[in-house]
Amino acid sequence: xxxxxxxxxxxxxxxxxxxxxxxxxxxxxxxxxxxxxxxxxxxxxxxxxxxxxxxxxxxxxxxxxxxxxxxxxxxxxxxxxxxxxxxxxxxxxxxxxxxxxxxxxxxxxxxxxxxxxxxxxxxxxxxxxxxxxxxxxxxxxxxxxxxxxxxxxxxxxxxxxxxxxxxxxxxxxxxxxxxxxxxxxxxxxxxxxxxxxxxxxxxxxxxxxxxxxxxxxxxxxxxxxxxxxxxxxxxxxxxxxxxxxxxxxxxxxxxxxxxxxxxxxxxxxxxxxxxxxxxxxxxxxxxxxxxxxxxx
Amino acid sequence: xxxxxxxxxxxxxxxxxxxxxxxxxxxxxxxxxxxxxxxxxxxxxxxxxxxxxxxxxxxxxxxxxxxxxxxxxxxxxxxxxxxxxxxxxxxxxxxxxxxxxxxxxxxxxxxxxxxxxxxxxxxxxxxxxxxxxxxxxxxxxxxxxxxxxxxxxxxxxxxxxxxxxxxxxxxxxxxxxxxxxxxxxxxxxxxxxxxxxxxxxxxxxxxxxxxxxxxxxxxxxxxxxxxxxxxxxxxxxxxxxxxxxxxxxxxxxxxxxxxxxxxxxxxxxxxxxxxxxxxxxxxxxxxxxxxxxxxxxxxxxxxxxxxxxxxxxxxxxxxxxxxxxxxxxxxxxxxxxxxxxxxxxxxxxxxxxxxxxxxxxxxxxxxxxxxxxxxxxxxxxxxxxxxxxxxxxxxxxx
Numbered sequence: 001x002x003x004x005x006x007x008x009x010x011x012x013x014x015x016x017x018x019x020x021x022x023x024x025x026x027x028x029x030x031x032x033x034x035x036x037x038x039x040x041x042x043x044x045x046x047x048x049x050x051x052x053x054x055x056x057x058x059x060x061x062x063x064x065x066x067x068x069x070x071x072x073x074x075x076x077x078x079x080x081x082x083x084x085x086x087x088x089x090x091x092x093x094x095x096x097x098x099x100x101x102x103x104x105x106x107x108x109x110x111x112x113x114x115x116x117x118x119x120x121x122x123x124x125x126x127x128x129x130x131x132x133x134x135x136x137x138x139x140x141x142x143x144x145x146x147x148x149x150x151x152x153x154x155x156x157x158x159x160x161x162x163x164x165x166x167x168x169x170x171x172x173x174x175x176x177x178x179x180x181x182x183x184x185x186x187x188x189x190x191x192x193x194x195x196x197x198x199x200x201x202x203x204x205x206x207x208x209x210x211x212x213x214x215x216x217x218x219x220x221x222x223x224x225x226x227x228x229x230x231x232x233x234x235x236x237x238x239x240x241x242x243x244x245x246x247x248x249x250x251x252x253x254x255x256x257x258x259x260x261x262x263x264x265x266x267x268x269x270x271x272x273x274x275x276x277x278x279x280x281x282x283x284x285x286x287x288x289x290x291x292x293x294x295x296x
Numbered sequence: 297x298x299x300x301x302x303x304x305x306x307x308x309x310x311x312x313x314x315x316x317x318x319x320x321x322x323x324x325x326x327x328x329x330x331x332x333x334x335x336x337x338x339x340x341x342x343x344x345x346x347x348x349x350x351x352x353x354x355x356x357x358x359x360x361x362x363x364x365x366x367x368x369x370x371x372x373x374x375x376x377x378x379x380x381x382x383x384x385x386x387x388x389x390x391x392x393x394x395x396x397x398x399x400x401x402x403x404x405x406x407x408x409x410x411x412x413x414x415x416x417x418x419x420x421x422x423x424x425x426x427x428x429x430x431x432x433x434x435x436x437x438x439x440x441x442x443x444x445x446x447x448x449x450x451x452x453x454x455x456x457x458x459x460x461x462x463x464x465x466x467x468x469x470x471x472x473x474x475x476x477x478x479x480x481x482x483x484x485x486x487x488x489x490x491x492x493x494x495x496x497x498x499x500x501x502x503x504x505x506x507x508x509x510x511x512x513x514x515x516x517x518x519x520x521x522x523x524x525x526x527x528x529x530x531x532x533x534x535x536x537x538x539x540x541x542x543x544x545x546x547x548x549x550x551x552x553x554x555x556x557x558x559x560x561x562x563x564x565x566x567x568x569x570x571x572x573x574x575x576x577x578x579x580x581x582x583x584x585x586x587x588x589x590x591x592x593x594x595x596x597x598x599x600x601x602x603x604x605x606x607x608x609x610x611x612x613x614x615x616x617x618x619x620x621x622x623x624x625x626x627x628x629x630x631x632x633x634x635x636x637x638x639x640x641x642x643x644x645x646x647x648x649x650x651x652x653x654x655x656x657x658x659x660x661x662x663x664x665x666x667x668x669x670x671x672x673x674x675x676x677x678x679x680x681x682x683x684x685x686x687x688x689x690x691x692x693x694x
Contacts, residue, residue, distance in 0.1 A: 016521075
């Protein structure tokens with residue numbers, strides 16, 4: 001490996017880590033729902049992309065700036081999140097873990113097909129902020145739009161943590177997550193907490209969808225499945241239900257993905273990421289911040 | 297007297313009704329079933345193919361329809377089925393079509409479907425030991441090279457990408473002799489992109505260009521920074537991208553970010569579509585793509601307008617579907633196909649024979665040659681993206 005290779009390796013990792021902020025946001029959504037309801041919502045990434053698509057509708061009405069489109073994506077994400085709860089969880093027997101898993105698979109495919117039928121599968125331009133800004137740092141450079149995504153991702157994570165640990169809603173959410181029956185006996189409405197969890201994670205998902213669109217510059221229904229897989233990997237590596245873990249895992253997966261792309265090429269890249277998933281499942285099933293002895 | 301008038305009027309009316317009833321009984325329809333991707337990310341191909349088939353059918357019907365073997369005139373009716381760009385689904389769809397009295401099917405969209413599907417057809421006509429399906433299929437979109445030779449029941453009206461890129465690189469050599477190096481970007485997991493990249497690379501080398509490297513990505517990839525950095529390091533004169541609009545645009549946008557500005561850009565045939573311009577018109581400016589369709593002749597302009605009326609867009613793929621309807625009309629009339637439930641197998645054989653016997657057909661850009669291995673030799677031209685639209689750059693003489 002010569003000097004140029006070394007520079008490119010570091011640059012690839014840096015790009016990946018910045019893009020990993022979108023994985024982290026998705027991971028947070030997966031992990032938060034799992035933390036509260038102990039269910040995996042497989043439609044989460046598709047709903048996030050769906051919300052980003054919905055946000056584009058505002059551009060048909062007015063020539064809105066990118067930030068307004070992002071805001072719309074967040075709002076749409078909240079609405080889609082509520083819809084997902086209503087369709088995929090509210091009337092499904094929660095005692096059967098497979099029932100909600102299957103219902104969310106159905107929702108994933110449904111949302112995907114709605115997008116495909118609305119857009120005929122044609123990729124659509126998505127606005128970005130600071131897309132023409134490149135920040136030079138010696139031999140390296142950082143993309144302005146990815147830095148914005150990264151910073152926005154970090155802000156979302158901080159806000160979410162504040163919400164969870166500094167508000168009554170957060171307290172109720174954590175209570176339902178830990179002791180649902182005791183929470184209900186204390187007067188906390190589990191349904192209300194569940195709905196709000198889906199709406200809040202939907203808002204985060206909407207932002208994740210918008211940031212993904214902004215980072216690529218386009219939206220396509222092609223994104224749903226790969227982002228679902230990435231979100232799940234991040235959730236497992238971060239530890240199911242662990243928000244700081246999801247954040248770190250998102251950035252790590254983003255960085256490693258680019259590193260393996262650079263070192264081993266596209267045909268092997270995903271192999272190593274999957275291998276990493278299995279390493280965690282076997283040796284650290286509790287995730288990145290769990291004690292090593294967390295196995296059965 | 298008044299009663300007589302009424303009786304005569306009733307008689308005349310009755311006769312007229314009877315005559316019209318007879319006409320109605322004689323007005324027959326011939327259903328042509330198309331199939332392709334109408335769901336998933338390649339849905340737009342199915343929409344365009346269906347619109348093109350319907351537009352051509354309407355055009356033929358307006359001109360009186362198709363003459364069947366017994367001399368009656370029939371109108372074309374189009375049905376289009378979704379194969380989801382999935383090989384198993386495609387096989388199932390064709391088996392379903394073949395279980396009806398259809399004597400031909402038009403499709404599919406995806407090369408991976410065509411490859412598997414043609415494999416279930418009888419390889420050689422008359423081979424009693426081969427129990428493969430004896431049903432003619434003519435493909436409009438599936439573009440991977442050489443697929444029709446899989447079975448004597450399979451036909452295609454798709455352009456030869458080999459010929460197109462051979463011609464393009466030979467032309468570039470004369471127009472830009474100063475350009476010496478080329479770098480490729482390829483969507484590795486899509487059969488068409490991957491196969492065509494091989495063609496591009498071979499033709500570039502055959503015309504004296506030095507291939508200085510290649511970057512690979514997948515159809516659903518979201519980041520291209522590493523691949524484009526490799527491209528930047530190679531500093532090529534020409535960059536060729538063999539990918540569909542989503543990743544073509546992703547790669548072009550990343551090239552812009554990293555300041556990669558080759559002297560020439562070449563794209564995949566399928567990217568000479570409206571989707572690329574919707575996704576990245578600015579970044580795609582100047583990209584050269586060979587295509588077998590552009591609205592440059594009166595027939596092509598008319599076809600383009602007609603397809604738009606049916607909610608589709610005319611491009612090199614859907615234009616092929618449009619042409620196929622006229623090919624089918626010609627074969628039905630030449631082979632005296634009856635299109636009756638009791639002549640189904642005979643009609644299928646006649647259709648196959650008729651398609652195999654074609655030496656030349658009328659295309660929207662001119663005459664289309666037919667090869668012994670049931671492929672088309674279509675006229676083509678080079679278009680380039682200019683000011684947000686596809687404009688003709690050059691029309692090769694042959």
